[in-house]
Amino acid sequence: MANVTxxxxxxxxPDGSTILQAAKEVGVNIPTLCYHPDQAVKANCRVxxxxxxxxxxxxxxxxxxxxxxxxxxxxTPKVIEARKTIxxxxxxxxxxxxxxxxRNENCELQSLAAEYCIRDNPFENKVRGIAKDxxxxxxxxxxxxxxxxxxxxxxxxxIQTVNALGIENRGSHAMVVPTLGKDLIDSPCIMCGxxxxxxxxxxxxxxxxxxxxxxxxxxPDTIVVTQIAPAVRLALGEEIGMxxxxxxxxxxxxxxxxxxxxxxxxxxxxxDLTILEEGNELLTRVKNGGTLPMFTSCSPGWxxxxxxxxxxxxxxxxxxxxxxxxFGSLVKTYWADKMDIPAKKIFSVSIMPCVAKKFEAARxxxxxxxxxDVDIVLTTREVGRLFRMSGIDFKKxxxxxxxxxxxxxxxxxxxxxxTGGVMEAALRTVYEVVMEETLGDxxxxxxxxxxxxxxxxxxxxxxxVKVAIAHGLSHARILMDQVRAGVSPYHxxxxxxxxxGCIGGGGQPITKANAKRVERIEAIYxxxxxxxxxxxxxxxxxxxxxxxxxxxxxxxxSHELLHTHYHAKNKKFL
Amino acid sequence: MAEEMRIVLRNxxxxxxxxxxDYIALGGYDSLNKARSMSxxxxxxxxxxxxxxxxxxxxxNCGMKWNFAYxxxxxxxxxxxNADEGEPGTYKDRLIMExxxxxxxxxxxxxxxxxxATKGYIYCRGEYPSVAKTLKLAxxxxxxxxxxxxxxxxxxxxAGAYVCGEETALIESIEGKRGEPRIKPxxxxxxxxWGKPTIVNNVETFANIPVIVEKGSAWYAAIGxxxxxxxxxxxxxxxxxxxxxxxxxTSTTIREVIFQFGGGIAAGKEFKAVQIGGTSGAFIPASQxxxxxxxxxxxxxxxxxxxxxxxxxxxxxxxxxxxxxIAKFFAHESCGKCAPCRExxxxxxxxxxxxxxxxxxxxxxxxxxxxxRVMSYSCLCGLGQAAPSPVLSTIEHxxxxxxxxLM
Numbered sequence: 001m002a003n004v005t006x007x008x009x010x011x012x013x014p015d016g017s018t019i020l021q022a023a024k025e026v027g028v029n030i031p032t033l034c035y036h037p038d039q040a041v042k043a044n045c046r047v048x049x050x051x052x053x054x055x056x057x058x059x060x061x062x063x064x065x066x067x068x069x070x071x072x073x074x075x076t077p078k079v080i081e082a083r084k085t086i087x088x089x090x091x092x093x094x095x096x097x098x099x100x101x102x103r104n105e106n107c108e109l110q111s112l113a114a115e116y117c118i119r120d121n122p123f124e125n126k127v128r129g130i131a132k133d134x135x136x137x138x139x140x141x142x143x144x145x146x147x148x149x150x151x152x153x154x155x156x157x158x159i160q161t162v163n164a165l166g167i168e169n170r171g172s173h174a175m176v177v178p179t180l181g182k183d184l185i186d187s188p189c190i191m192c193g194x195x196x197x198x199x200x201x202x203x204x205x206x207x208x209x210x211x212x213x214x215x216x217x218x219x220p221d222t223i224v225v226t227q228i229a230p231a232v233r234l235a236l237g238e239e240i241g242m243x244x245x246x247x248x249x250x251x252x253x254x255x256x257x258x259x260x261x262x263x264x265x266x267x268x269x270x271x272d273l274t275i276l277e278e279g280n281e282l283l284t285r286v287k288n289g290g291t292l293p294m295f296t297s298c299s300p301g302w303x304x305x306x307x308x309x310x311x312x313x314x315x316x317x318x319x320x321x322x323x324x325x326x327f328g329s330l331v332k333t334y335w336a337d338k339m340d341i342p343a344k345k346i347f348s349v350s351i352m353p354c355v356a357k358k359f360e361a362a363r364x365x366x367x368x369x370x371x372x373d374v375d376i377v378l379t380t381r382e383v384g385r386l387f388r389m390s391g392i393d394f395k396k397x398x399x400x401x402x403x404x405x406x407x408x409x410x411x412x413x414x415x416x417x418x419t420g421g422v423m424e425a426a427l428r429t430v431y432e433v434v435m436e437e438t439l440g441d442x443x444x445x446x447x448x449x450x451x452x453x454x455x456x457x458x459x460x461x462x463x464x465v466k467v468a469i470a471h472g473l474s475h476a477r478i479l480m481d482q483v484r485a486g487v488s489p490y491h492x493x494x495x496x497x498x499x500x501g502c503i504g505g506g507g508q509p510i511t512k513a514n515a516k517r518v519e520r521i522e523a524i525y526x527x528x529x530x531x532x533x534x535x536x537x538x539x540x541x542x543x544x545x546x547x548x549x550x551x552x553x554x555x556x557x558s559h560e561l562l563h564t565h566y567h568a569k570n571k572k573f574l
Numbered sequence: 575m576a577e578e579m580r581i582v583l584r585n586x587x588x589x590x591x592x593x594x595x596d597y598i599a600l601g602g603y604d605s606l607n608k609a610r611s612m613s614x615x616x617x618x619x620x621x622x623x624x625x626x627x628x629x630x631x632x633x634x635n636c637g638m639k640w641n642f643a644y645x646x647x648x649x650x651x652x653x654x655x656n657a658d659e660g661e662p663g664t665y666k667d668r669l670i671m672e673x674x675x676x677x678x679x680x681x682x683x684x685x686x687x688x689x690x691a692t693k694g695y696i697y698c699r700g701e702y703p704s705v706a707k708t709l710k711l712a713x714x715x716x717x718x719x720x721x722x723x724x725x726x727x728x729x730x731x732x733a734g735a736y737v738c739g740e741e742t743a744l745i746e747s748i749e750g751k752r753g754e755p756r757i758k759p760x761x762x763x764x765x766x767x768w769g770k771p772t773i774v775n776n777v778e779t780f781a782n783i784p785v786i787v788e789k790g791s792a793w794y795a796a797i798g799x800x801x802x803x804x805x806x807x808x809x810x811x812x813x814x815x816x817x818x819x820x821x822x823x824t825s826t827t828i829r830e831v832i833f834q835f836g837g838g839i840a841a842g843k844e845f846k847a848v849q850i851g852g853t854s855g856a857f858i859p860a861s862q863x864x865x866x867x868x869x870x871x872x873x874x875x876x877x878x879x880x881x882x883x884x885x886x887x888x889x890x891x892x893x894x895x896x897x898x899x900i901a902k903f904f905a906h907e908s909c910g911k912c913a914p915c916r917e918x919x920x921x922x923x924x925x926x927x928x929x930x931x932x933x934x935x936x937x938x939x940x941x942x943x944x945x946x947r948v949m950s951y952s953c954l955c956g957l958g959q960a961a962p963s964p965v966l967s968t969i970e971h972x973x974x975x976x977x978x979x980l981m
Contacts, residue, residue, distance in 0.1 A: 043757045044912045046952050057951045057959065063757045085948040089917035122941050123921055148916065167752060167910070170735070172920035174910025 004070040019050055019061035019072055028074055031083060031112055033090075033200055034149035035062045037513045040158070042150055046086050047112065050074045058082055084116050092123035093172065094201075095144050101202040106510055108200035109147060128175070135183035137362045138191035138355040139206055139506070146176050146203040152195035159499060160473040162305065164189040176203075188308050188571055192301035192473070192497045193355035193506015206355045206507060209376040210386060216347040216375070217260035223341050225403075226256060226349040227267040227327045231417030231502035232380050234523040235353065238509040239384025240394060244516070245523030250399030255392050257400050263339075264402055267350070268409030270323040270330065271416045271425070273545065274298065275536035277562055278320045278422075279430045280553040282492055286463070291315040293468075293483060293490040296422050298322045300360035301497030301506070303566065305473050310480050311568030319563040323416070324350050324357055325366050328373025329561040330406065334549045338405045343371060350377045353417070353505035356497065368561045379507025408541040411442075411527070411534030418521045419471035419501035420447035420454060423494040427458055427467070428535045434460045442534050448525065450500065450518055453478060455490070467492045472499040576830040579797065580821045581805050582781035585674040591708060594715040597676040603721045605784035609684045610723075617688045618644055621783065623791035625803050630656055630739075630776035631851065631880045631956070633802065633869040636783075639773060642763035643689040646771035651691035653682050653725075654748070654767065654774045657698045657705075658732045658739040661852025662903070663883035666807035667777035669819060671698075671705045674781070675712035679727060681780030684787060685773055686725045694727040695767070697744050700734045736907035740955050741774040743909065754911045755955035778807060778882075798824030799868035806867060806882050808835075812848075813888035815840045822867070829863040831884055843888040847972065851880020853900055854960035856967035857893065876967065878960070893975045897968050898926035904961040915958025918949045922965055934980050943969055 001012045006019075006026050013022040018041070023030050034045035041063045049058035053071035058079065066072075073079065091113055098104050133141040148167075153176060156165045164187040168177045178187035195204045216222045237247035253264045282294050297303060297318040306317060321329070328350070332343040350357060354377075360366070361374035378386070387394075401407070412428055415421030424447040431439050446456040447467075452475035455468040468490045470476040476495045482488040498504045500517030503524060511517060528534060536542070550557045580586065589596035597603070609617050622637025643651055655678060659667040671678060682694050698706045709729050716722050735753045737743045742756035745767050766772025782804060786794045795803045802824050808831055809819045815837030822831065832838065832848060839845050847857045850867070856877040858865070865871050872879045887893065905923040910916045925942050928934045946962030946969075953959045969976060 041757065043954060046912055046914050046954065049952050060757075060954075065759065081944070082948045082952045085945060086914050086952060089921065089945075090913050092921075093917055122937075124924070148910065148913070170910045171905055171908035172910065172916055174916060 002066045002068045002070070004066045004072060006072045007074055013066060017066050019059065019064050019066060020048060022066050023061060023072070023074060030061045030074055031115065032062060033108055033112060033147065034151065036151050036154075036198065037515075039151060039154045039198070045090070045147070045149055047083055049079060049082050051076050051079055084118070087112055087116050087118055088121045088123055090147055091118060092121050092125050093127070094147065095127050096125065101145070102205040102208070103202035103510075107202060130175070133178070133184050134207070135185035136189065136191055136359065137207055138358045139184070139193055139196060139204060141178075141184060141204050142202060143175055143177075145201050147201055148174060148176065149200055150176070151198035151200065152176060152204060155194040155198035158474065160190070160192060160194055160497070161477050162188055162190055162192075162473065165195065190301045190304035190308060190473075190497065191356040191359045191506075194498060196355070196506055197511045206379050206381065207358060208382055209358070209378055210382055212376050213349060213378065213386070216349075221345060222347045223262045223345050224260065224347045224349060225263040225265060225331055226261050226351055227265050227270075227324065227331070228252070228351045229267045229324065229353055229417070229502060230271060230414050231353040231505060231508070231520070231524070232351050232383070234417075234527065235380050235503060235508045235520055236384060239381060240387050242394070244519050245526065247394065248399065250401065251394055251397050253402060254397045254400035255387055255394060258392055258397070259386060259390050261349070264400075265327070265331065265335070265406040266402060266409050267323045267327055268413035268416070269406045269539070269541060270326040271413035272410055272536035272539040272542050273326055273562070274320055274323050275412060275425050275429050276542065276553045277558060278318050279426050279433065281318055281320060282426070283430065283434070284554065286465075286491060293488055293493045294318050296494045298416065298422055299495065299497045299502075300354065300356035302473070302476065302495045304356060304359070304569075305476070305497060307566055308569045308571055310484065311570070313480065313483055314566040314568065316483060317566055319565065321366075321562055321564045322360065324352065324377075325360065325373055325564070326562045327406065328361070328366065329368040330545075332369035332371050332373060333561065334545060335406050343369060348373065348375045350374045351380070351383050352377050353380050353502045353508045355379060355506040357507070365564060381507060381509060384509065405541060405544075408539055410536055410539050411529070411531035412536040413539075414528045414531065415524055417502045418448070418524045419496050420449070420469045420494065421501060421524070423447045423467055423469050423492070425536055426492070429537045430465070431458065431460065432535065432537065434463070439535070448521075450514065450521070465492065466490045467494070469494045471496040471501050473497055576822060576826045576834060578820050578835070579805050579823050581785050582670055582677070582778050582807060583673070583821045584785065585677065586669070587673070589674065591673050591675055592711055594676060594712065594719060597674070601788070602676050603680055605787040606680050606683050606687070606721065609787050610687055614644055614688055614690065617684070617787075620791050621688070621786060624786045624794040625800075626779065626782055626786060626794065627802050627869060628776060629778035629782070629806070629882075631878065633879070636775065636779055639763055639775075640685060640688050642761070643771040643773050646764050648770050650693070650768075650770045651689050652767045652770055652772040653686045653689070653691045653694040654744065654772055655682055655694070655696040655777055655780055656739065656741060656744055656774050657696050657702075657777050658744060659699050659702070659777070659881070660736045660739045661854075661881040661883055663809060663811045663885050664852055664881040665809050666819065666882055668702060668705055669807065670777050670781050671702075672708060675709050676716065677781045677784055678777055679712055679716055679722065681783035682727060683722050683725050684783050685775065685780065689771070689773060691773070692724050692726065694725060695748055696727060696729045697738070697748060698729055698731055700732040703731070706731055735909070737909045737955070737957050740957055743955070744774065745772065752909075754909045755957070757954070799866055799871065802869040806879065808867070808882045808884050810836045810884045810886065812886040813840050813843065813891070814838070814884070814886040824868040825866050827864050827866050828858065831867065832863070832886055836884070836886065839886065839888050841888075843890060846887045846889045846891055847893060848887070849885040849964065850883065851878045852883045853903055854957070854963055855880050855883070856963045857897075857971060858967070859971040876970075878963070893968055893972050894926070894930050894979050897964050898923070898930040900964045901926040904957070908958065908961070912954035912958060914949050915953045915961065918945055918953070918958065919961055921945060922962060926965065929976060929979050932979055932981065936980060939969060939976050
């Protein structure tokens with residue numbers, strides 16, 4: 001322990017603590033910009049500088065470890081002047097068009113400018129004058145707004161091991177650029193959007209599709225139908241002034257109806273369907289000596305990653321489309337028939353916690369229904385904006401039901417939103433199908449939690465199924481490299497591109513720390529536990545779908561509508 | 575009357591630098607053998623007692639630094655020579671390496687023995703390809719003679735970035751990364767190259783080592799000024815009569831360097847200012863010429879000995895124009911990692927250009943002063959901290975020159 005004094009307050013903190021950590025203990029808030037609680041300390045913005053007695057230099061609170069007897073002053077005129085000057089420097093090289101910015105009112109730089117009373121910035125405003133990168137359907141980059149904190153680079157290189165972003169040039173010409181200065185679409189970017197969460201400002205954001213939605217709603221000949229992904233509801237509350245998990249599903253549905261959606265259905269329905277298709281695919285592969293381990297295929301960022309970095313392992317991917325795309329092909333076939341609505345009139349909207357879903361929906365092969373299966377994808381953040389724009393008071397909204405045929409779901413579908421959820425849902429069903437007996441405790445807690453890689457074994461009448469779960473692609477790489485080296489012991493591997501799974505997806509409310517992801521995961525299991533039905537194969541609407549339309553898992557219609565194939569990206573610079 | 579004293583340049587002109595036998599004939603590598611007969615702690619104590627302080631600019635006690643690396647437990651340690659002599663007007667390291675490369679190798683080998691390293695690197699300025707050739711030849715000869723024992727040395731060429739003279743940026747560069755400074759602590763003697771304990775010393779520092787081992791710490795500590803003993807190679811440029819180099823005791827004054835060794839101002843003009851220590855050094859007015867060049871005396875007047883470059887300006891020079899050009903240099907050489915340096919060097923350049931172009935107002939000078947002060951204690955590394963000193967010192971000592979250029 002080290003005894004230190006911070007602004008006159010004495011405290012004993014563990015050796016190796018930083019000034020920032022020690023200050024937090026005594027309730028002294030030190031401003032930060034490049035600091036991120038889940039990343040390595042960067043100390044490059046210098047906004048957190050403090051005075052340390054006996055030292056001419058100010059010290060960055062985020063990086064400077066305390067020592068015995070250290071006397072720290074965090075708010076002297078010298079410190080305030082330095083922080084303010086640094087903020088003025090950063091701001092004067094920034095467009096300052098907050099009103100037009102996607103991060104208006106949710107921007108760390110804007111908050112600091114307010115806190116430090118930046119009024120008459122003495123430095124002439126300069127911007128780099130670099131065009132936005134609008135090359136992907138998922139996310140854009142606006143290099144003029146970048147403050148060079150480098151958090152996006154760490155998210156991309158360390159957390160995701162994608163290495164699509166790096167630094168180019170020196171001095172005030174330094175910039176974050178995609179690999180070799182290319183556009184994002186030509187870089188290895190897998191469009192997971194974790195850089196969006198990492199960005200303190202509006203230098204990276206999702207491509208917005210709200211205008212396309214409003215045009216469809218305005219068209220009287222168009223039937224606007226939406227699906228909602230499992231991880232959206234519990235995080236959406238954060239966008240509209242509620243706590244995580246507090247927005248009831250039926251109220252959410254009512255809100256969407258208010259906006260003008262004609263029918264609200266649920267991706268959870270096809271999540272349950274995925275379990276039947278994917279579970280049977282796994283059993284078939286195990287029985288027939290197919291390619292193992294089988295990888296899940298729900299996460300489009302992960303699919304992009306596999307196609308980019310592990311094209312030799314595409315046969316290991318489940319051929320199942322993601323729940324979004326299964327839904328897309330069914331809504332314009334099965335559901336259209338059931339509802340007696342011409343498929344060409346359906347505008348299929350998908351509400352997702354994800355930005356890679358926008359890219360997935362736009363894949364040219366995703367047209368099994370005879371149309372583009374999903375027309376647009378809206379992120380949780382966009383739906384939050386839509387609700388705020390529409391002035392909906394959720395406290396006064398009467399609950400509304402889902403439309404029929406594709407709105408029912410089980411607890412197994414709910415947990416798709418958390419890392420390990422697909423695995424747990426699959427095990428609940430596979431167990432009962434193989435063992436032909438009712439599973440006593442449906443909670444496979446071994447699949448839960450925030451560890452990067454989890455593994456488990458399930459004994460199914462002597463058939464020991466070994467499974468593994470990874471979230472965050474740096475963790476996925478470890479499992480993938482085992483498979484590539486031929487030493488993977490697993491039958492089935494669940495991979496989610498984003499840390500925490502979909503609850504931490506690139507389209508979720510800006511997530512500044514993993515602690516928030518953990519909170520959302522907790523909300524997911526609370527929802528699952530409250531469900532009457534928690535096994536996918538007991539979803540009555542799914543049963544009906546097989547009876548009336550698909551006939552059997554992995555059958556002819558399934559292959560036509562619910563399964564897909566993958567393509568190596570062949571990016572030359574890799 | 576101050577006199578030149580050659581320690582690091584002791585063999586200058588006396589040997590053929592391309593022949594190891596010449597070096598050996600003058601006692602070369604005897605110090606390495608002597609060092610190896612000592613225990614590591616004794617050797618380090620001897621270097622520490624000499625009070626030799628780093629000649630690269632930071633002035634840290636050399637033996638103390640070595641001791642950190644010696645104490646650190648690791649399976650591998652490294653010795654790096656910082657030969658990225660990037661300060662404009664400085665060529666002392668080139669003099670040593672071109673004329674007596676083995677004294678550097680011997681100094682490094684003594685350090686390697688002291689801390690327990692078997693691998694060394696010389697990070698040589700990219701603009702010195704001929705020096706690199708000389709060094710490689712010297713290393714090959716030393717290897718052939720077997721004088722270095724199990725210590726091997728590799729030459730790495732820089733690629734022109736000024737910031738790579740900063741020791742942690744230099745380490746990043748050797749590791750194949752973008753040349754940018756690391757956060758300190760941890761310091762390189764604890765966590766350095768490839769994460770291992772590493773000593774980074776300047777060429778001139780290493781060149782002192784064989785002589786200290788040979789003649790003893792007491793002999794060395796008595797030379798020059800006690801808090802920064804020994805000699806310093808100074809390289810004279812600008813409006814001075816003798817544009818050349820000298821190795822002088824650290825008790826020598828600036829006046830002696832310029833007017834005695836340098837022969838005074840060229841062409842019979844009057845002295846205006848001198849910038850010492852390289853481009854990031856402060857401009858010193860006539861009133862401070864009696865300051866000793868030793869580290870602490872220079873620090874006391876808000877200047878720095880730095881690399882020992884002595885850049886003299888006569889009365890006819892436009893100090894504002896010179897300072898504006900220096901500001902451009904730093905805006906170009908900032909690596910861009912930390913905000914106050916990345917943005918600050920650009921703004922200092924803009925403001926200096928504005929004033930130099932006759933468009934400045936007094937508020938610009940006040941802003942420069944504040945910005946420079948903030949940079950000097952907020953930037954991540956020495957580059958950004960030192961970059962404003964030419965501006966701050968000229969505002970302090972030559973305000974009339976600024977005022978004369980205002981709108």
